[in-house]
Amino acid sequence: MKGILNRVAIALIALAPILAWADSNYRHHVMNVSMASAVSDLEPKLVWPASLSMTSDVTSFDTAGGDYILPSPKNVASAYDSEIRHDVSSFYRTKKDRINMILGFTLWGPGTVISVGYDSGVKAEKLSIKRALFLGVNHTVRLRKNTYLGFGLGKWIGGRISETPCVDTYDREYWCQNLTAWSEYVPSYPKVYQYAGFRFLKTFD
């Protein structure tokens, strides 16, 4: 009975963030699963979609790890003359749905979670985010009775962000987001999401 309850608890923890974006909270989630598995000393033999999202028309762009990059603007006023406005929404319209998913595997003994994820990226006329792959591992070891130490590593690989300028009748290049000169624009994107962490756990009987 206790074993069944533990399996149910682990499954509930594992499934909790489903449909949530694969953001930095993910690392806490898999650590919880890893530790619950280790503490209960069970091999739940689970494969579960720890994170899953599918988006079509977006209002903003994020990295595969969920960090905000840029909005998807509609009408933009020139930074040099606010009376000059342009509809740039078509430049940021995505051509395909974006799929972002991380699968969790607890197949290799208590306390070990392997994570594999995939992000299909985004392709719009003026901004693209390449496909990305997520790899992660969490492992919890028992140091002594009632004392555990968990380790976790994870990283999105790929997901390169690139932008192209808007061009006016005179072939002048502008950053579409605010119509300042492209030559003035210095991109500042979030770094590729990665984490490394540990957690110390003490339990009481």
Added chain:
Amino acid sequence: MKFLAILLAVTSLAGCAGGGGSSHIPVNGGLSYTTSTSTPTYTASVYPSGWTTDATTVKAPSVSAKITTYKDGSSVTVEDGLSGTPFLQTTLSGLSIADPNSYVMSSTTSYDLRWGLPDPNGPGFATIFSPAKITLDSPVFYMGKTVTSYTNLADGPTFYTPTQVVKAAWSSGWTGKGVNILSVDSYAGTGMDFHHGVTTMMITSLVAIGANRYGLDFGWNSTTLTPTGNVKDGVSGADILSTTHMGVVNASIGFSYSGSGLNPSLSSDVATAFDVVAANGAGTTWKNVFSGRTAVSYLSVSDAVIVKSAGNDATSSANEPLVHAFATDTGISSRLLIVGATTSDGTTLSKTSLASYSNVAGNVSNISDRFLVANGRSPYDTGDLAIDGYGAAAGSGTSYAAPRVAGYAALLRQKFPNLNASKSASILLDTARYDTLSCYPNCNPSIYGRGGASISRALAPVGSLR
């Protein structure tokens, strides 16, 4: 059953969002003030730290000259004026000065600039340059001439501050840095002879403060209007010794009917004017220079925007022989801007009109289609400055309107270096506007041509985006 209990530590090396914009530090510790249009009341708390006040006067601490570096690296120095000179509380109230942290007016009526921490993108122009004029802390140099205060030759001159749109361009880093501007004008002799050239060059550099300035002297009242000497460095006045590619040429030169006793409303006199210019070869000379057909030592103008003053005879620009010569020359016409004068800088809220003396666009399409208007006033008043010790009298003319447009062209070329001169000129023409002119919405293109030159519109995208 075991249960989860104590979570002691979690660390991570998670990636984080980069960049994220800059923060602004409140000027002078975030001192507050109240804006009023009637009689604002200031108390000691609104002044920067170190200032002393009593019931009627305010004394500034000793303040050194302030160098402001713009985003593109160019810089300008504004001075503290009469440092420590007390001024009257009533002066502030009388002028409705809203932010005494940024500037005050001294008791001797000289503007006494005060500032807070510099804005990384340039000074807080709206406050620092809110007064109509600024006074520089030391002399400045144009073609080797020393421009000083009129009353104290050790101090710098006083200028009208640029328009809001120019200041906005500066604060975005658009100062014309790296663009070479050649001012073809008169720099010889004394008095008005070189005041004209220095003033036109001064206007270009007050619009495009980061541009490199160069001069070529044609000699005042010369009958031939042909170059005198070599191309010179616009600061030192020394001959330049290597070929310089000009991005913009300002040519505030031309034939004056009023100065020649001819009447431009008489076709016979117009013919005479053309004959005079043709006889001394000026039209051909400058056509060949600006088109690149005649090589001038150390000078390349083959891809320069050519800005030509329309003339001051209240006639059609087509009657001005040099305008006609340039507009009909295939090596120049696509890069040509012809500039008439307005009485002031126009805005949509404070419109301006063509100056009574200014030549108009006319009905000849290859001229009227390239005709713009801009403010024709000198950037100083009589008594504001002296050039090599000679007091310079304020004046107006299309000679002073053209260099404003030349400065705009330099700003444009700085940030869009992929544009050639022809496209740069076309952008300024296509973005000119009537809604800053008093004639709006019924402006006559044969008078105003394409309208008032607008740097803010010229910097913004033109047409549809792709």
